[in-house]
Amino acid sequence: MPTAVKSVLPVVLLGCGGVGRHLLHHIVSCRPLHAKQGVAIQVVGVGDSSSLLVADDVHSGHCQLFKNPEASGKVIEAATTLGRSTVVFVTLNLDILLTACVTHLLLGLVLVDCSATYDTVGLLKAAVDHGCCIALANKKPLTGAYEDFEKLVSNFRRIRFESTVGAGLPVIASVTRIIASGDPISRIVGSLSGTLGYVMSELEDGKKFSEVVKTAKSLGYTEPDPCDDLGGMDVARKALILARLLGQRISMEDINVESLYPSELGPDAMSTKDFLESGVAQLDRSMEERVKAASLKGNVLRYVCEIGSTGCQIGIRELPKDSALGRLRGSDNVVEIYSRCYESSPLVIQGAGAGNDTTAAGVLADILDLQDLFQKKA
Amino acid sequence: MPTAVKSVLPVVLLGCGGVGRHLLHHIVSCRPLHAKQGVAIQVVGVGDSSSLLVADDVHSGHCQLFKNPEASGKVIEAATTLGRSTVVFVTLNLDILLTACVTHLLLGLVLVDCSATYDTVGLLKAAVDHGCCIALANKKPLTGAYEDFEKLVSNFRRIRFESTVGAGLPVIASVTRIIASGDPISRIVGSLSGTLGYVMSELEDGKKFSEVVKTAKSLGYTEPDPCDDLGGMDVARKALILARLLGQRISMEDINVESLYPSELGPDAMSTKDFLESGVAQLDRSMEERVKAASLKGNVLRYVCEIGSTGCQIGIRELPKDSALGRLRGSDNVVEIYSRCYESSPLVIQGAGAGNDTTAAGVLADILDLQDLFQKKA
Known part of the structure; x- marks a missing residue:
C-alpha cells in the first residue's frame, strides 16, 4: 500500500554550484525514500547569479516566463536533473524572483541558499516576512x-543552517537541542577548517609550512587563493554563527x-603565484620554531576557534597531544561543547x-526537518 | 514586548523516577526560556507505577477525580514541582489513564515515557492510534x-527517543538525519555503556577485574546487581534500537x-553478595590474560556493539589503542557512524x-522538537 503524502515542501534553490547541484541530485535520488515516508520535495525554482528557472505548475512541469529569458549552463543542467520538459529562465533579480515566487511565498515555501554571496540576504529577509522557511549552506x-x-532567526522554527558549520556534522542541531x-553552554572549542586541520597535522609530522600549503593546494584542499583559507576568515564566519547562536550580540x-x-605577504601585497613561489617560504622558519617549542612540552599546534563567555578567539593554540583536538x-x-x-x-x-x-546532505536533512510546517490539511 | 505563545504542548509523563523528576524540574526551570521562544509545555498528567495525577484544566490547575484515589510520595513531589494547588491521584491503570486523558488524547498530547517497564507499550500504541506524539527515555x-x-514508529514524525541511546548525546537524531x-549508513560501532567503558579502561591500567567491578559498584556506576551491566543486555537493547532504525527487522x-x-556465576546460580565476594574473582585471571594478549599487539579491549549489514554483535573486541574507541x-x-x-x-x-x-535534558529537547505539530491556530 503506497504511503499517502502527508507533507509537500515547495523549494526554491539559490546557488547552482557544487553544493546546489549535489542537493538537486540528492533530492531526485531520494524521491522513492521520501515517498515511503509520506514527504515530497518539489523544486519550484532554481537560480544562480545569471539565471533563474521557476515552475509555476509543479505537476505538469510547465514554467511561466516572467522577464528577460537568458540561458545558463548550470541552470539547464539543474533542470535536466529535475527531469522537467518545459523550462523557462529569468535573470536573477530580487524583484523578479519575488514576483515569480509570490504565489509560492504566500502558500509557504522553503528558500534554500547554497550560494556564497551576501546578495541573497534581502530575499531571505523578505521570505521571513512572508512566513516562509529558509535553509542555508551559505554562511554570509x-x-x-x-x-x-x-x-x-526571528522565527527560529522556520530556519535551518546546519551546513554552515562543519558541513553535515550535527553541530548546529546539537547546540540548538x-x-x-x-x-x-559555557564554551565551544573547535577545529572548523579541514584545510587548516590538514596543514596543522602535516606540520606536526615535521613538514615545511610552504610545502604543506603547496601540497594542500595541489590536492584541491584550499580555495584557488590559499590565503583565503590561511587568513582564517572562513573559520571566523563559522565561529560567529556559533557565538550568535549562544546569544552573543557580536559581529566579525x-x-x-x-x-x-x-x-x-597577503593578497594586497603580492599575487597568489608570488605568494606560493616565494612569499610562503618566508614563514617556514617561524612556523618550524613554534611547532618545535610546542613539541618540547608534549603539545601540538592546532588552528582552533574558542567561543566562551569572553567572546571569540581564533588562531593557533598549543594543545595536549592526547586531547580531542590534539589527536585530530x-x-x-x-567540535567540543561544554555545558x-x-x-x-x-x-x-x-x-x-x-x-x-556532505554539505548538500546536511541541507537536505535541514529541509526535511521543516516538514511538519508543510503538512497537508486532512 | 512578550512573545506570543505559538505552540502549546500538553504532556503526560509516565515514570516518576530519577529521569522523570529531573524532567519536571527542567520543564519548570525552562519556562521563562521557552516563553521567550513562544512555546509552552503544560504537564497535564504525571504517573508512576502506583499513582497518577491528571489535570483536566491546566489553567486553573484543577484536577478531576477518576477512580481509586491513592497517594504516592513521588507523584506528590512531582505535583509540588509543578506548583499545582489542586491535585487528584488515580491508580495507574491503562483503561483509567485512557479515560482520564481522552480529552487530551483527542486534542493531541505528548505521552512521555521515563519509566523502565514494558507495561507502557499498550498505552503508547493507543496514543499512536489517537495520533498523539510520544517521547521515550524508556528503551523497553x-x-x-x-x-x-x-x-x-509508524508515524515517525510523532515519535522521539533520543535518550534511549547515549542519554542526551545526539545519536538517534544524527542517524535519522x-x-x-x-x-x-553501512555500519555503527559504539561503546554504549558508561559502566563497561569504565571497567574496560580500568582493566587497561592493569587493575584486577574483581576490584574494578567492586569499585564501580561502590561509585554507583553499576545497577544494584552489577551482573545487570556485566551481562551486556542494556547495551544489546541500545544496539537493537539502532539496528531497527537502520531498517533491520530483528529482535533481541x-x-x-x-x-x-x-x-x-550469574544471578540464577548465586546471590549478588556471593558474586562480589567470591564469584567475580574467579574471572580475574582469564581477563588479565586477554588484556595482556591485546596489549602485546598494541591493542586494548573494549566492550562494543557493532551494527552492520550482517546484523548485530556485542562483546569484547581488541581495538587499536589510537582508534576513537581505543582512546576512550x-x-x-x-559512537562511530559510517556512511x-x-x-x-x-x-x-x-x-x-x-x-x-543529561537523560532528562535529552527528553526535554525531544518534546520541544515536536512543537511544530502543536501550533496554535491563528
Missing part, C-alpha cells in the same frame, strides 16, 4: 550585520582572528566537515 | 516484539551478546551517555 547572510542575523533543554569586527600570513589528523573537523551536562568531559562531534556531497 | 517498548516497534538525506534473540560472566577513557560513550559521506573517516559522537540530568 548569517555573518553580516547583527540585525540581519536577528531578523533571519542543548540550549532548548535549558542546559547552558569583534572577533580576534590570527592570520597565518602577515599583511606584507587530516581534514576532519571536531552543565557536559562539564568535565565535553560533548565531542567529529568527522568530515567539508565536501559538496 | 522499542525493544520488545518487532511489531510493537513498527507500530510505535543521515538516513533521511539519502546517505546510507537475533543479537549475539557476550556476557562478562558465565552462567554458573572513563565512562564516556562513543557514504562518512566512509573512510566516521562521524564520531562522544560524551557522557548516562545520568538523570
